[in-house]
Amino acid sequence: MEGYFSKLSFNLFCEVCERIIVKKDKKKKFDILRAFINYHRNKCDGDNFHSLMRLFLPKLERERGPYGIKEYNLARTYIRILHLPKEGHDAQRLIHYTAPSSVKSSDVIGDFAEVAYWILRNKCGQSTNITVGEINDNLDLIAVKHASQDPRAVDDILTELLRKMSADEQKWFLRVILKDMHLGLSNKQILYIFHPDSTEVFDLSNSLLKVCTMLNDPSVRLHEIEISLFEPFRPMLSERTDARKFNFTDTLIIETKYDGERFQLHFSNNKFKYFSRNGYEYTQTFGEDEFSGYFSRLIRNQFSPSLTSVILDGEMMGWNTKRSHIVTKAANIDVKTLKVGNIVQPCFFPFDVLYFNGEVLTNKPLIERKEVLNKSFVDLEGSIMKADYSTVSSNEDIIDAINAAIDRSEEGIILKKMDSVYKPNSRSSGWYKIKPEYTEGGLVDLDLLILGGYYGQGKQKGKVSHFMMGLAAPTENGLHPSQFESLCRVGSGYTVPELEELSNKLESEWQKLRPGAIPSTHLLSKEKPDVWISPEKSCILQIKATEVVDSSVYHCGSTLKFVRVERIRYDKPWYDCLTTSEFQNIKQAYKGKLTSGHIQSLPGKIHSQRKKETIESLVGNNKLVGPVESVSNVLESKEFYVVSGFSNTSKEDIEKLIIKNGGVIKNIPGSTTFCLIAGDINRRVKNFCESGKHTVAHFTWLQDCLEKKKLVPWTPQSLAGTTLMGKSNLSHCYDKYGDSYIEPVNENAWKSFLIG
Incomplete structure (x- = not known):
């Protein structure tokens, strides 16, 4: 049986939206929407508001899938449905809707x-x-047809709706489908008008349906909410922090900053559900149970026998099954579409557990939740693996950790207070995110030339507010460049006054980009600006970005991630921008990550001289139990980082051995670390080896040094991995088979040769 709101005329909805949008005063907008909701609340006889509120709040829609429709797709669809001439005035207005037009109303x-x-x-x-x-029924159907990749059926639905709706209704239908209502009220404000506790419930559940179901009566307030199985919630977030300004006060947990997709895994009664950070469900992709999805079957087999129900929070990554290492989003993969059995398959890295065997754990300290996580499942390489973590106990450790992440070409680090409780959607509750781009001077500067512009929206509509940036094609004999390749788009980093000043300088130089009439100076690919500018009339922008990724959208075959303007370089001539060859050299030198090197301590800060590290202090730093007696100085003043234990020798025992013989143990490998010691070859060892930032020696090399009471020179056999310089040095002394050019062959080497 249809409810009250399902039978409500869509035209009434459109009329109230029109009344709201024409008001400039925010309070009047509030009053109109509140009166509308209250009027129908009194008449609906307790019916659920969900079918109405999902139209007012389309961006918060989670109960149906995406529509797969953006402005450009809609323009082409409407041109086809209305049989508009492609080069006609109306068709061009739809395609170039951001450009100033002949319509009087701005x-x-x-x-x-x-x-x-x-x-x-x-x-x-x-x-x-x-x-x-x-x-709502038609929007449900559009989402279903999009999921089944049936664009013709979507056209049929839009054609039928065009026949049924007036132009006013079409306008508001388009705003719903584009998820941008232009009402002048934020999502939080609309939620508050519906019920004062709506935002809190939505932050926890990510479900507008749950908001409308739980909070039907505004006079009844909510006092306590818990996360629930099989219902998505908005995850706890990390506060952005400058590594050099972090005010260390206590021991912290440190985790790798994974560059994947935040996911929640819910499990109970042999059923799985998977949700993205924004609450979209991907259970169909990964499997509802061990019979309907191979990924879920692999994970189910790894769960502890005592586990009956669990909610895990973590990062879904790609995993290269041939090379046994993580694949990040920078490789242009969508982890939500990966399948087990492919070369790159999904791999889940949980770092928190929020529900275990019927108990909600969000109010327990993080360190206790970590203990529960450790006993929840057994790692399976390439499918489900606990996120690595350790502890830091000084500001210097934090700087070393972020620099180690830079060396390994990782995105950054996460710091977490050991006693932090889990607060959904909170960014200021004891978790901190440190990345090179958050630190002044942490990223490489790129001087790029403006090639084109894009018209903005909102307050910037009708004005160029975003820019296409490019690189100069190299020239010979010192001539000025004559062609420029597109690289990226930028629209942030400058202030409003800076944008206005730049716009005033360039306004008279913009030329409309017409199909088939791309200027010879501009080498473009799929991405094209609304307007273009002659290079000699243009301006250089100093750009910062986090990394370079491959892309076919821009002519140079690459683009930049998280781009922002650092400075507008009026002082530099147009021809003095970065060239494509210089850019390729930067890309190769930094391996795609545009960090400018190690982060140093805060400038101007006076550091007290560090106390000489005694054996006792080193033991304390590494959580070793009992006194460590010094037996030699073979490893005197050399810094080591132990990656893994060996056979029956634990990691802690190897650390004791190093300290006994004069060495120094580091919690995080840094630029001053002599080498890493690897016992058993596990995933972490492989990651360090593949990074090429450190020399990784086998534990047997350390044993050899202590037996001979001296530092034994490295050989290809004694190393698990080394740096580029290390490989170069070894190549001068050993051939590709590891045989020395200068050392005589001993008995053991002969045996190895004859047996192998």
């Missing part, structure tokens, strides 16, 4: 739905009194 510019309304108002008939329920 409100139209940059608003696709409004542009479409002006075109449709003479082509649409009267409304057939379509209901809110019918609108």
